[in-house]
Each structure stands twice: as structure tokens, then as C-alpha cells.
Amino acid sequence: MPKQKIPVQAIPRLSLYYRVLLGYKTSEFIRSSELARLTGFSAAVVRRDLAYFGQFGIPGRGYNIAQLKESILKILGIDTEWKIALVGVGNLGSALISYKGFTKHGFKIVCGFDVNPSKLNKKKADVPIKHMRDLAKYVREKAIKIAIIAVPALNCQEAVDKLVKAGVRGILNFAPFRPKAPAGIEVLNVDLSIELEKLAYFLNQAKQK
Amino acid sequence: MPKQKIPVQAIPRLSLYYRVLLGYKTSEFIRSSELARLTGFSAAVVRRDLAYFGQFGIPGRGYNIAQLKESILKILGIDTEWKIALVGVGNLGSALISYKGFTKHGFKIVCGFDVNPSKLNKKKADVPIKHMRDLAKYVREKAIKIAIIAVPALNCQEAVDKLVKAGVRGILNFAPFRPKAPAGIEVLNVDLSIELEKLAYFLNQAKQK
Numbered sequence: 001m002p003k004q005k006i007p008v009q010a011i012p013r014l015s016l017y018y019r020v021l022l023g024y025k026t027s028e029f030i031r032s033s034e035l036a037r038l039t040g041f042s043a044a045v046v047r048r049d050l051a052y053f054g055q056f057g058i059p060g061r062g063y064n065i066a067q068l069k070e071s072i073l074k075i076l077g078i079d080t081e082w083k084i085a086l087v088g089v090g091n092l093g094s095a096l097i098s099y100k101g102f103t104k105h106g107f108k109i110v111c112g113f114d115v116n117p118s119k120l121n122k123k124k125a126d127v128p129i130k131h132m133r134d135l136a137k138y139v140r141e142k143a144i145k146i147a148i149i150a151v152p153a154l155n156c157q158e159a160v161d162k163l164v165k166a167g168v169r170g171i172l173n174f175a176p177f178r179p180k181a182p183a184g185i186e187v188l189n190v191d192l193s194i195e196l197e198k199l200a201y202f203l204n205q206a207k208q209k
Numbered sequence: 210m211p212k213q214k215i216p217v218q219a220i221p222r223l224s225l226y227y228r229v230l231l232g233y234k235t236s237e238f239i240r241s242s243e244l245a246r247l248t249g250f251s252a253a254v255v256r257r258d259l260a261y262f263g264q265f266g267i268p269g270r271g272y273n274i275a276q277l278k279e280s281i282l283k284i285l286g287i288d289t290e291w292k293i294a295l296v297g298v299g300n301l302g303s304a305l306i307s308y309k310g311f312t313k314h315g316f317k318i319v320c321g322f323d324v325n326p327s328k329l330n331k332k333k334a335d336v337p338i339k340h341m342r343d344l345a346k347y348v349r350e351k352a353i354k355i356a357i358i359a360v361p362a363l364n365c366q367e368a369v370d371k372l373v374k375a376g377v378r379g380i381l382n383f384a385p386f387r388p389k390a391p392a393g394i395e396v397l398n399v400d401l402s403i404e405l406e407k408l409a410y411f412l413n414q415a416k417q418k
Contacts, residue, residue, distance in 0.1 A: 008410075010285050011406065011409065011410050012403050014406075015400075015402075015403045015406045015407075017376075018402075075410070075413075076410050076413070077405060077409040077410055077412060077413030078409050078411055082405070082409055084405070086333070088306070091300050091301075091307065092300075092301070092304035092308075093358075094299035094300040094304075095300035095304055096305075096401070098300065099301075099385075099401060099402075100362075100385055101385045101401060102400040102401070102402050102405065104293075104385075104402070105404060105405070105406065106409075107409075110367050132267075144411055146408055146409070146412070153309070154379055154397040161365055169241075169406035169412050169415065170409070170412050171226060171408075172401075172404050172405060172408060176308075176309055176310040182240075182280035184415065186411040186412070188399045188404050188407060188408060190401075191224075191228075191310060192305070192308060192310060192311070192381075192399075193224075193308075193310040193313070193314040193316060194221050194224045194225075194312050194380060195381050195397050195399060196285075196291070196293070196311065196314070196355065197220065197221075197224045197285050197287060197314065198217075198220050198221065198224075198318045199355055199381060199395055199397060200285055200286040200291055200315075200316075200381075200395060201217075201220050201284070201286055202283050202379055202395040203286060203378050203379050203395070204285070204286030206378065206393065
């Protein structure tokens with residue numbers, strides 16, 4: 001479907017367009033200017049992003065919402081449900097298991113893994129918690145390709161190694177550590193303090209005005 | 210110090226440069242190509258970012274690390290410690306209180322607020338937990354300008370309103386809800402599923418090759 005390779009920077013924008021479109025009826029049309037207003041991007045950026053899908057906007061009416069949603073879903077690869085393994089069921093892991101945003105967007109944490117005996121063989125929000133030693137077998141059997149890491153920095157590399165060995169291809173890492181992974185494995189490191197630094201920058205700018 | 214306005218998109222890159230520089234002695238020099246390699250950005254992007262601070266690279270040697278760190282700290286506004294108020298001390302809030310990455314980068318959660326009686330008048334990782342009704346007084350007295358929201362979607366707008374009224378200017382929002390805030394107040398919404406969508410996109414692309 002995409003006429004040309006979509007730059008990686010556009011992907012979070014497509015995610016946001018999709019969130020906006022969820023609020024519309026599929027029979028409706030939307031103009032790029034409206035989508036720009038609702039997401040905060042410039043109309044030029046939105047038009048360029050949508051042009052990656054080919055020319056299916058109708059002059060004077062805008063874009064068919066059903067078609068636009070389907071295209072974005074396909075490009076993002078979220079037209080099917082992704083099963084996710086979670087490593088580390090401490091405070092953060094528990095928060096992620098209960099995070100409504102994941103299931104809403106096609107991501108389902110199907111199992112949590114930990115080594116703390118007090119957490120094992122229980123369920124959290126209907127998700128079973130298993131011992132790390134069962135990870136390889138489980139991930140292979142369920143053909144899980146995406147994992148979330150929420151362990152302390154010290155245990156992060158070991159978790160990555162185990163996941164990759166079991167066939168995981170994409171990892172969202174919350175540990176404050178940048179693990180090494182073989183080529184072809186995508187690791188996204190979430191550094192929450194970077195978001196705070198953006199805020200500090202904004203406040204600093206405002207002060208100087 | 211900055212010779213021209215730094216675009217907002219450059220801010221997370223500056224944060225990453227700073228993290229890389231922390232691993233170096235301040236007496237050392239670093240070339241933009243090295244900084245590019247370590248952060249994954251292109252050398253051209255790194256050079257352009259550093260040029261915002263003025264021309265203080267030395268041809269053939271690179272940039273003085275002490276000077277570079279100081280400039281980035283100032284621009285990001287993290288040359289002083291920021292006090293943070295946390296609203297919502299559930300699983301996610303508790304995880305954020307213990308998150309080592311914040312203090313390491315100059316952000317200190319000084320108080321948590323909740324309404325759940327089982328959480329009040331206790332400390333979590335040395336941070337006191339107070340009732341929401343004490344928020345306004347506390348935030349004003351301590352002149353807190355940044356807050357983190359980790360409450361359910363339903364309680365998000367109310368939390369924003371209270372924080373803004375008490376003088377908070379920047380909010381990092383983890384609730385799956387996009388709250389309204391007056392002009393001049395920065396709200397950054399953290400949507401964790403967008404990160405997963407990036408991963409799904411990468412895996413989809415790899416499959417198609």
C-alpha cells in the first residue's frame with residue numbers, strides 16, 4: 001500500500017492520526033487541515049504524511065475515514081493483535097499490565113515473568129505470572145515477537161539476551177540501561193526523564209521571555 | 210548562550226548528548242562524529258544541533274566536554290534541581306517515585322498526592338504521601354512548577370485543574386486522557402502504546418523484506 005518508504009519519524013504521527021480518527025464515524029470524511037488542528041501538526045506535514053499512502057483524498061471533501069484508518073492500521077502493523085511478554089512484575093510492570101492503552105490499540109500482555117517467589121503462579125489483571133526459567137519455552141510456543149522489559153538496570157541485559165534467544169524481535173525497554181542486541185532486533189529505550197527535560201526546557205524558555 | 214532559538218525537536222537529542230557526555234572526563238574532547246555514532250543520529254544533525262550553542266568546537270579536536278555539558282544543562286534548564294509533585298500513587302505512581310533516572314537528571318519527586326486512605330501519611334522511598342486536599346497549599350509553599358499525573362483517565366482533568374491553580378506550569382501526564390490546560394501551561398502526554406506501535410511497524414517492515 002505505501003507508495004514509498006515512510007520515514008520512521010512519521011510513525012508516531014500516524015499513531016496520533018489514528019487516535020483522532022477513532023473518534024469519527026467511518027462513513028465520514030476528514031480534511032488534512034482538520035487532522036492538523038486536532039493533532040497540532042502543520043497542515044503541510046499532515047498532507048505529506050498522508051501522501052505516502054497514495055492519492056486517495058477527494059478534492060473539496062478530504063479523506064475517506066474508513067480507508068484512512070485501514071491504511072494506517074496496515075502500515076503500523078496493528079491490523080492484528082500483538083501478543084506481548086512482560087519481564088519484571090514490580091511496580092512498573094504491574095502498572096503496565098493494567099494499562100488500558102495497550103489493549104485499546106491491539107497490544108495484549110499475555111504473560112508476565114519474574115523471579116520473586118511472592119509473585120509467581122498468580123494472576124494480575126487476568127495475566128499469569130511465571131518464573132523467568134519458563135520464559136523461553138512460553139515465548140517460543142506462543143510465537144511472541146514483542147516484549148516489554150521492566151526490571152532493574154542490573155538485570156536488563158540478561159532479560160534482553162533471553163528474549164532474543166527465544167525469538168523476540170522487538171523490545172520496549174523501561175530499565176534505565178541501554179542493552180546491546182544483535183542486528184535486526186529493535187530495542188526502544190524509554191527514558192522518562194527525557195520527557196521531564198522537555199518540560200524543564202519549556203519552563204526555562206517561558207521564564208526568559 | 211544559544212545564538213538562535215533551538216527547535217523543540219532538538220531537545221530530546223540534547224538530552225541524549227548529555228547522557229553520552231556523562232560517561233566522559235570533563236577534561237576530554239569529543240568529535241561530532243563520535244557523538245553521532247554513540248547516539249545514532251547523523252553527524253550532520255549533531256553538528257547542526259551543536260552549532261546552536263555558537264562555534265566552540267576546535268578544528269581537529271572536537272568539542273570541550275566540560276563546556277558542552279554546561280551549555281546543554283543551561284539550555285535544558287536542568288542546571289538546578291527541579292522539585293516535582295506526583296498526583297496518583299498507584300502502581301505507576303509508585304514506580305515513578307522509585308525511578309532512579311529522575312534524580313540522576315536533576316528531577317526530584319518531593320511529594321505524592323492521593324485520595325486512598327491506605328496510602329496517606331506514609332512514605333514511599335522517603336517521599337511523603339499527602340491527601341489531594343493538601344495539594345494546593347503544599348505546591349504553593351514549595352513553589353513547585355512541574356508535576357507528574359499518574360491517575361486514572363477519569364480523574365485526570367481534575368488533577369490538571371488543581372495543579373494549574375496552585376501554580377504548576379509543566380505537567381507530564383501518564384493518564385490515557387488528553388486534558389485541557391490554559392495557554393502557557395505545557396502538558397506532555399505520555400502514550401506508552403505509541404512506542405509499541407513503533408515496534409510493530411519495525412517488525413512489519415522486516416517481515417516484508
